[in-house]
Amino acid sequence: MAAAGTPSxxxxxxxxxxxxxxFPGFTAIESLDLKIPAGSFFALLGPSGCGxxxxxxxxxxxxxxSDGRILxxxxxxxxxxxxQRPVNTVFQSYALxxxxxxxxxxxxxLKRRKVADPIxxxxxxxxxxxxxxxxxxxPAQLSGGQQQRVALARAVVNRPALLxxxxxxxxxxxxxxxQMQLELKQIQREVGLTFLHxxxxxxxxxxxxxxxxxxxxxxxxxxGTPEDLYELPKTVFVANFLGQSxxxxxxxxxxxxxxxxxxxxxxxxxVPKDRAQRHTGRVTIGVRPEKMRLIxxxxxxxxxxxxxxxxRVADVSFTGVSTQYTVDVPGIGSLVVFAQNASFGPVxxxxxxxxxxxxxxxxxxxxxxxxxxxxxxxDDTTTADIAVQTKAELLEELGD
Amino acid sequence: xxxxxxxxxxxxxxxxxxAREPAPLKRSAIAIGLLAxxxxxxxxxxxxxxxSMVITSLNQPGASGGKGDYVxxxxxxxxxxxxxxxxxxxxxxxxxSLTATVLTLLIGFPVAxxxxxxxxxxxxxxxxTLCLVIAPFFISFLLRTLAWxxxxxxxxxxxxxxxxxxxxxxxxxxxxxxxxxxxxxTYNYLPFMILPLYASLERLDLRLLEAGSxxxxxxxxxxxxxxxxxTMPGVVSGTLLTFxxxxxxxxxxxxxxxxxxxxxxxxxxxxxxxxxxxxxPLASAVSVALMVIILxxxxxxxxFAGTEELV
Numbered sequence: 170m171a172a173a174g175t176p177s178x179x180x181x182x183x184x185x186x187x188x189x190x191x192f193p194g195f196t197a198i199e200s201l202d203l204k205i206p207a208g209s210f211f212a213l214l215g216p217s218g219c220g221x222x223x224x225x226x227x228x229x230x231x232x233x234x235s236d237g238r239i240l241x242x243x244x245x246x247x248x249x250x251x252x253q254r255p256v257n258t259v260f261q262s263y264a265l266x267x268x269x270x271x272x273x274x275x276x277x278x279l280k281r282r283k284v285a286d287p288i289x290x291x292x293x294x295x296x297x298x299x300x301x302x303x304x305x306x307x308p309a310q311l312s313g314g315q316q317q318r319v320a321l322a323r324a325v326v327n328r329p330a331l332l333x334x335x336x337x338x339x340x341x342x343x344x345x346x347x348q349m350q351l352e353l354k355q356i357q358r359e360v361g362l363t364f365l366h367x368x369x370x371x372x373x374x375x376x377x378x379x380x381x382x383x384x385x386x387x388x389x390x391x392x393g394t395p396e397d398l399y400e401l402p403k404t405v406f407v408a409n410f411l412g413q414s415x416x417x418x419x420x421x422x423x424x425x426x427x428x429x430x431x432x433x434x435x436x437x438x439x440v441p442k443d444r445a446q447r448h449t450g451r452v453t454i455g456v457r458p459e460k461m462r463l464i465x466x467x468x469x470x471x472x473x474x475x476x477x478x479x480x481r482v483a484d485v486s487f488t489g490v491s492t493q494y495t496v497d498v499p500g501i502g503s504l505v506v507f508a509q510n511a512s513f514g515p516v517x518x519x520x521x522x523x524x525x526x527x528x529x530x531x532x533x534x535x536x537x538x539x540x541x542x543x544x545x546x547x548d549d550t551t552t553a554d555i556a557v558q559t560k561a562e563l564l565e566e567l568g569d
Numbered sequence: 570x571x572x573x574x575x576x577x578x579x580x581x582x583x584x585x586x587x588a589r590e591p592a593p594l595k596r597s598a599i600a601i602g603l604l605a606x607x608x609x610x611x612x613x614x615x616x617x618x619x620x621s622m623v624i625t626s627l628n629q630p631g632a633s634g635g636k637g638d639y640v641x642x643x644x645x646x647x648x649x650x651x652x653x654x655x656x657x658x659x660x661x662x663x664x665x666s667l668t669a670t671v672l673t674l675l676i677g678f679p680v681a682x683x684x685x686x687x688x689x690x691x692x693x694x695x696x697x698t699l700c701l702v703i704a705p706f707f708i709s710f711l712l713r714t715l716a717w718x719x720x721x722x723x724x725x726x727x728x729x730x731x732x733x734x735x736x737x738x739x740x741x742x743x744x745x746x747x748x749x750x751x752x753x754x755t756y757n758y759l760p761f762m763i764l765p766l767y768a769s770l771e772r773l774d775l776r777l778l779e780a781g782s783x784x785x786x787x788x789x790x791x792x793x794x795x796x797x798x799x800t801m802p803g804v805v806s807g808t809l810l811t812f813x814x815x816x817x818x819x820x821x822x823x824x825x826x827x828x829x830x831x832x833x834x835x836x837x838x839x840x841x842x843x844x845x846x847x848x849x850p851l852a853s854a855v856s857v858a859l860m861v862i863i864l865x866x867x868x869x870x871x872x873f874a875g876t877e878e879l880v
Contacts, residue, residue, distance in 0.1 A: 231779050251782040264780035268798045277794075278784035323784070 180363030181242030181255070181330035182207040183228065188237035190223055190387075197223040199387040201237070205380070210357050210364045212378030214371055216410070220387040221367045222261075225333050228365065230254045242330055252281075257324035258333040261340075263316045265308035271295065271319050272304040278327040294326035295319075297356065314345045321353070325360060332357075334366040338373065350377050371411050375399070383407050399457075403446055403536050408455050415504045416455040418538055421448060428529060434500040438475050438532070445534025453535040459507040460531040463494060463517060464524040475532065477501055478524030482517050492516075496523055626853035637847035647854035655838050655855060662834040662859070663866075665747070665822070666815035669754035670762075673811050674804065676755070677762035681803075684763075685770030702763050714753055714826045721749055721827065745829030753821035758814065762807040769803025770796075805874050809867060816863055835859050 183205040190198040198220045205211045213221045226232040228239060230251030239247045246254050257278065265274050275294050279287035295301040298318035308316055317337055324332055334353075338346045354377050357364050368374050374381045375395035382392040383406070391398060391407045402408035408416060419433035428439045431454050440454050456475075468476055480498035487493075487510075494506045494517070504525055508516060517523055629642030652659070680702070688695040705713060719725055721743040731737035743749050773796065781791040797804070819836025822828035828837075835855060842852035 229783055231783070251779075252785050252787055256783070258780075258783045260776060260780060260783075262776055264774070264776045266777060266780070266795060266799075268801075277781075277786070281785040281787070281790060327784070 180207045180209075180332075180361060183331055183363065183365065184238075184240040184243075185224070185228075186238045186240070188224070188227060188239070189235045190220070190227060190232065191235045197387055198227075198234075201387070201389065203382065203389065203392075205363060205365060207242075207363055208361055209379045210354065210366065210377060212366045212368060212374035212381045213384055214368060214374040214381050214411075215384035216369055219384045221369075221384050222335055224384075225258070225335050225365065225367045228331070229256055229258050229333055255330040256333060257327050257329040257331075258335060259317075259320045259324045259337040261335045261337065263308075263320040263337075265316055265319055265323070267308055270305050270307060271300065271311070274308065274319060275323045275326055277323065282327070290326055291322075294322040297325065297359075298322045298352075313340050314349065317341060317349065318352075321356070325356065325362070328360070329362065331363045331365060334364060336368050338368075338370075346373070353377060375411070383410060385410075401444060401533050402455070405453055405535050405537055408533075408535060413458050413505055414455045415458060415461065416453050416535070417501065418451065418453050421450060421452050424448060429534065431534075436477060436501065438477075439529045440532035440534045441530055444530075444532065446536035447534060451538050453538045454532055455535065456527050456532045458493070458505040459491070459509075461504065461506040461525045461527045463496070463506055463508060464526055465517060465521065466524075468524055468526055473529050474526050475529055476524055476526045477504065479522050480504070480525070482519050482521045482523055485517070485519055494523075496525055498525070622853045623857060625849050626857050628850040628853075637849070639850055644850065647850045648858060650851055651854040651858050655835065658833050658835050658838050659859070659862070661822075661832065662816050662836070663862075665751050665754060665832075665834060666812050666818070668751050669758065669815050670808050670812045672751070672755045673759050673762040674808060677759055677766055677807065678804075681763045681766035681770050685767045686773060686775070689771075699767070702760050702767075705760065710757060711820065714757065714820055717753055717756065718744060718826050721752075744827050745824070745832065747832060749827040750822045750832045750834075753827040754815045754818055757818075757821065758811040761810040761814075765806035765810060766800065766803045769800040769806075773799060801874060805871065808870075813863055813867065817859060 183203070185201055185203040188198055188201040188203075190196070201220075201224065203224075213224060215221045223232060227234050228241075230246070230249065230253075234247065237247075238245055241255060265271075266277065269277070272288065272291050272295070276287040276291035279290055284290065292301055292304065295304055298321055300315060300318055300322065303311060303315065308319065311319065317340070320337065338349050338353075341349060350373060353364075353366075366374070366378060375398075378395065380392065381395050381398055383390045383398065385406045391403045398407060398411055402411060402414070405416065408414040417431070417433040417438060419431040419438065421429055422432045422437070423430045424442060427442050429442050429445050429448055429452075431438050431440065431452055433454075438454060442448065445452065445454070464476075464478075467479070468474075470476070477498050478496075480496045480501075482494055483497045483503060484495035485492060489510070491507045491509050494508065496504045496506060498504060506525055624641070625639075626647055627643050627645070628639040628647075629644040631638035631640045680698075684695055684698045684702070688698060721727055723742045723744070728737060728741070728743055731741070732739065777795055777799070778791055781795045782788075786794060817836050819834060819840050820826055822832045822834045822837055824830060839852050839855050839859075842848045842855065846852075
């Protein structure tokens with residue numbers, strides 16, 4: 170009760186230990202461990218149904234974990250009721266009280282805790298989100314963006330140790346969303362609270378957060394700074410969910426000093442060993458589309474450069490800043506290459522013969538081979554085909 | 570006036586959309602056509618009898634002075650008589666109906682909350698409980714009240730049990746007391762309270778309650794600051810649907826049912842004056858006075874409850 174009674178001057182850290190959450194019929198969260206340092210802007214990123222909103226509700230106290238502990242600022246709050254936790258939430262639906270004015274909405278939490286001068290503080294919070302002139306309106310009279318800001322003010326005004334944001338920008342149009350992203354980030358810096366932001370928008374997570382955790386099927390796949398996650402994804406899911414990737418499934422054949430050589434349908438592709446999660450057996454390696462170059466003449470083999478080709482340009486789409494090429498390489502599949510539009514127009518046309526090349530140090534090796542077979546080999550997705558493949562793989566493994 | 574409040578609960582969802590609706594002239598003919606049966610019906614069976622009653626309430630005794638002989642007049646004295654002679658009955662009417670309304674609200678709210686909120690997860694339970702609330706309507710109002718009269722009568726099971734246990738003396742009784750009448754009214758009007766409350770609670774957005782608990786609101790605070798204000802249109806509808814007919818009730822307080830001469834309400838006076846004494850002017854004056862008082866009470870109540878803010 171004490172923690173909820175005193176507004177905190179700075180954020181507190183959040184620790185989730187061995188959290189499980191089972192609903193009748195399915196498991197929403199499976200063995201989740203997470204530590205969010207005080208004062209950070211932390212994003213929980215994942216597709217819908219990955220358990221991120223459930224995680225948020227567990228922290229807010231709106232759901233009880235089936236197993237595990239929740240600690241805020243070192244204090245175990247697992248059994249503390251929602252209204253006694255030092256946590257506030259900006260809900261996806263905003264959940265503004267329709268029967269109260271904007272001002273009363275914002276002052277609600279302060280009044281419940283009997284904080285001195287709730288009205289003055291509520292006005293100050295509304296000034297922070299530039300809505301003080303609408304203090305006497307009702308929520309229904311505001312636009313979506315304004316309601317979102319009221320919801321934010323209503324949560325921030327309490328100076329919670331931890332502020333939870335449940336896809337608060339989801340209902341806004343793109344331009345307003347960009348603006349709110351910047352404003353949120355600025356407010357977070359100003360008030361110095363710990364923000365836990367849940368979103369399915371990878372761009373939003375990368376723009377706003379110091380640390381991003383990518384969540385999938387109730388587990389955290391990878392956690393790190395946005396740069397680390399993008400440049401060095403560790404799983405197929407992260408490589409595909411966070412931006413685009415060209416992934417190749419192959420067999421590790423040899424390792425030379427710092428490089429791991431992978432046989433991808435007969436072509437030798439090298440990746441740095443320290444950027445590969447696995448060094449033996451079947452491995453998936455990848456490279457980001459903007460790290461690839463298109464070459465119109467057969468390149469000379471050079472050290473430190475991977476080359477795939479020749480292939481044919483199957484599609485060219487101009488996106489303004491860059492042009493996106495789809496290249497079909499026989500035996501490998503289709504690759505995506507982004508090229509900056511440093512000069513006018515596309516460099517090559519559809520049907521041109523090209524090679525793709527990238528520096529070995531830009532490649533990465535993933536921990537799983539969960540590459541979608543369907544995507545590359547469209548024909549053999551029937552149950553019988555999969556059974557045959559699996560049998561072949563098993564025999565190969567036993568033979569070794 | 571009162572009907573605006575009933576409409577409030579239904580209008581709450583449509584929101585401000587109702588504020589701006591252009592009425593094209595083309596449609597007005599159709600609108601009048603559709604409204605005509607209702608207007609004619611109300612003119613014939615509400616406005617005409619009402620005017621007739623107001624005129625009757627000012628009649629004066631005829632030349633013969635015999636029973637039931639009255640002629641057109643302007644006798645204000647009828648109203649003075651109505652209010653001075655039947656003060657206790659007026660007080661009882663409003664005392665009973667007010668108490669019963671409060672009781673139905675206290676009993677009905679948890680029931681409506683269960684059906685409209687708790688039972689959302691189980692639609693079958695929801696329908697079943699709603700059916701149970703409505704089920705008494707399948708049996709006549711008079712029969713149900715008569716059944717209670719038998720249950721609560723001096724030779725009935727409850728009084729006998731209380732006498733056996735020693736809580737009641739041989740002369741103690743339940744029927745004919747204030748308690749029995751209030752009990753009867755509460756029982757008979759309970760569904761009228763539960764149904765509008767249910768309609769409001771069924772729409773209650775539970776995410777608002779989650780937001781409340783996220784903002785440090787104790788369950789009690791959540792109820793009084795969020796649930797109750799938001800379901801106020803239902804509370805107003807329910808209380809009006811209970812209070813207005815209950816104030817004019819004369820069955821529960823009738824000596825043949827749950828009452829006695831000591832529990833007579835205004836309804837019983839009107840009945841006696843019209844049918845037995847055949848003093849039509851006085852009966853009409855009492856009726857009009859009752860109506861005016863109810864209208865004033867309701868107007869003040871709606872103003873106080875302030876449901877317009879929710880729309």
